[in-house]
Amino acid sequence: MSIKVFNLHCNNEHIFEGWFSSHNEYEEQISKNLITCPICSSSTISKLLSTPYIGKKRSNTLEKTQSNGDLNRTSLEQQAKTIESLRQIINKAENVGNSFAEEARLIHSGESQKTSIKGTISLDEKKELEEEGINIIPIPNFLDDDLLQ
Numbered sequence: 001m002s003i004k005v006f007n008l009h010c011n012n013e014h015i016f017e018g019w020f021s022s023h024n025e026y027e028e029q030i031s032k033n034l035i036t037c038p039i040c041s042s043s044t045i046s047k048l049l050s051t052p053y054i055g056k057k058r059s060n061t062l063e064k065t066q067s068n069g070d071l072n073r074t075s076l077e078q079q080a081k082t083i084e085s086l087r088q089i090i091n092k093a094e095n096v097g098n099s100f101a102e103e104a105r106l107i108h109s110g111e112s113q114k115t116s117i118k119g120t121i122s123l124d125e126k127k128e129l130e131e132e133g134i135n136i137i138p139i140p141n142f143l144d145d146d147l148l149q
């Protein structure tokens, strides 16, 4: 059985990990407000990223959330907080430039102590990483400035 680990965040911007046996289990727990923030006990929880790895590709679309409908519930305020959290992760991530794929593998195998990295990869490398079970997320174009610092 595979376990899915999601980075979740509450409406007070605490970030924590949630472990689920499947995406459906996550959806079910979210819909029943069974997930609460371990820091402030808030049950207003959103999924942030699948893993802390940061990738980059040419796309101006944010990763879509997997919720079934209910998009209206995602307020602009919530989105702004998600983007702010993403920005913080990007700022803290170590820039490894073109070594991203290599570094991501070392982190995945436990050989690297780095926690989050950012850099550039080709579409082929992205596909290879995904096949190896290493999830990466695209940095939206409007956050490119953070990556390039």
Ligand SMILES: [Zn+2]
Binding pocket: 010, 011, 012, 013, 014, 037, 038, 039, 040, 041, 042
């Ligand atoms: Zn909280």
